[in-house]
Amino acid sequence: TAPPMGSSGVRAAAGGPRAPRPEVPRGGARAGDRLAMAAVNDEEAINAFIHKIQMFVFARRFRVQDLFGEFDRLGVGRVTRVNFQRALKKMELLGIDEVDLLADYYTDHPPKASKPQNVNWKRFRDDIDRIFDEEETQEQAKTTQLSISPMSTMFSTFVPRGTEDDAKVQHLMHRVAALCKSRGVSSKHCYIDLDRAPVPNPSRQNAYRCGKVTRSQFIRGWPFKKEIDEAEVELLVERYTTPSGDVHFMAMHNDVSEVLPDPAQPFPTSPLYLRPDDTQWSHQSIRAVARIQSKVVEKRIRLREFFQDFDALRKGLCSVGNLRSALTISNLGKELSKSDFEELVNTYAQEDGQFNYLQFCNDVNQAFAVTGLEKMPLHRSEMPDAETTSPARRNTMRLADGTKAKIAKVEDRIRTQVQKNGIHLQPLFNDFDRARRGFVTRNQFTRVMSTIDLPQTDDTVGLIAGKYCDFGNHCDFNYKTFLKSVDPPVDDVETAMMEMTSPHIPFKPRPYFNERQKVIPRSSSSPMLRSF
Helix, strand or coil, X not given: CCCCCECCEHHHCCCCCCCCCCCCCCCCHHHHHHHHHHHHHHHHHHHHHHHHHHHHHHHHCCCCHHHHCCCCCCCCCEEEHHHHHHHHHCCCCCCHHHHHHHHHXXXXXXXXXXCCEEEEHHHHHHHHHHHHHCHHHHHHHHHHCEECCCCCCCEECCCCXXXXXXXXXXXXXXXXXXXXXXXXXXXXXXXXXXXXXXXXXXXXXXXXXXXXXXXHHHHHCCCCCCCCCHHHHHHHHHHCECCCCCEEHHHHHHHHHHHCCCCCCCCCCCCXXXXXXXXCEHHHCCCHHHHHHHHHHHXXXXXXXXXXXXXXXXXXXXXXXXXXXXXXXXXXXXXXXXXXXXXXXXXXECCCCCEEHHHHHHHHHHHCCCCCHHHCCCCCCCCCCHHHHHHHHCECECCCHHHHHHHHHHHHHHHHHHHHHCCCCHHHHHHHCCCCCCEECHHHXXXXXHHCCCCCCHHHHHHHHHHHCCECCCCCEEHHHHHHHHCCCCHHHHHXXXXXXXXXXXXXXXXXXXXXXXECCHHHHCHHHCCC
């Protein structure tokens, strides 16, 4: 039914078009009244058609624009009258006279448009799609329409018919629901072959997946013929008969599911409950800019180039969304949490909301070069080292002085045992670290300690892990740092390792010329060969 009309006519309809007020002609009051009444009646009819199409469109979740795409290739917004009728005929919702009335209403007159493409389908589309923006109308549609299936968000325009004896129908529905539950029968699966057969079949006289079958098919596929007699089946057929004469078995299935719902069977679960972690990490006290700076130094990233893609005029500003994109492209976004990102925005954002990436890049690049170095001739700049990249690579725990003293005692005991027995721990850890990451798990560390006859308790392992789990979690144990403490190499070995890892220094003979390109005397260049 059409929505109630108010004093404004078309505006009273849910999402209806806004028609102009009819003008009274000069031919007389009676003629003007007749024309005004005819215009009001047309407006009421158009509002009813629009409301009907809106309910149809909202129930099936599709856009009216798709109906006119093939008739308006250039996107002008107007089609011919014939094409407008063809587009609405696809819905099979309105009659010919109703479509003609809509075509007359949405026809644009000169000078806006000229024949034959003078029906404004975009205005018609806007009036129909207004239902997707009006929550009140959507709630009204949800309360008056029926869900096709309990797990679906689609809606059906079918509403079961009322009967003379509703109490008898409810009692019958309870019986059907009890039979379905006790025998494990799903009523919709009795007709699903007739409704969803992938191959065209003459027995399927309705649309694919429409939830409807014919009257004879419903009676023939009824599963409880002994328990429910023919009169009661006819009562169900009468209740769920559609205007076309078919039976909506999906609506009956939904009603049966609502009468006696079948809850899901309980099954054992193992939910994850994380223990509260009160550990304080070093990253909590380091600013986000410092951590980004250390990561940029580690990966040798030119950070400014990622921002210049979003700043064609080179103003040094970008939006917050561009900041997120630049950090993601440079693979730095995963290093920042939500609070760190907000800290960056609050630090470098201007009053207009723009992000000053130029100042941000200058602060990050302080690790490579000092700004204004030409004005400080006595300044000595240092190259980045391991300490510069440490905030990006390590995230250690904050330990109290008493805990550090306990860890030192445990390390002394392990160091004494290793040096006394001449145990080489490096191969034992390498067996667990095939990828040579420098990390093992806490259980693997416990197994290594048991291998050298130094079993550790859980409390002792927890103490040592508090110092050497420096990857931001309680699992990854940095055994390389641990070995430097309990199994340090000999000075000669350490010197040899340093020479092996340092750059190659070729042999450099003694100089033959001095700074002034003169030959150095033998007595000066070779004091041992000085003449006597």
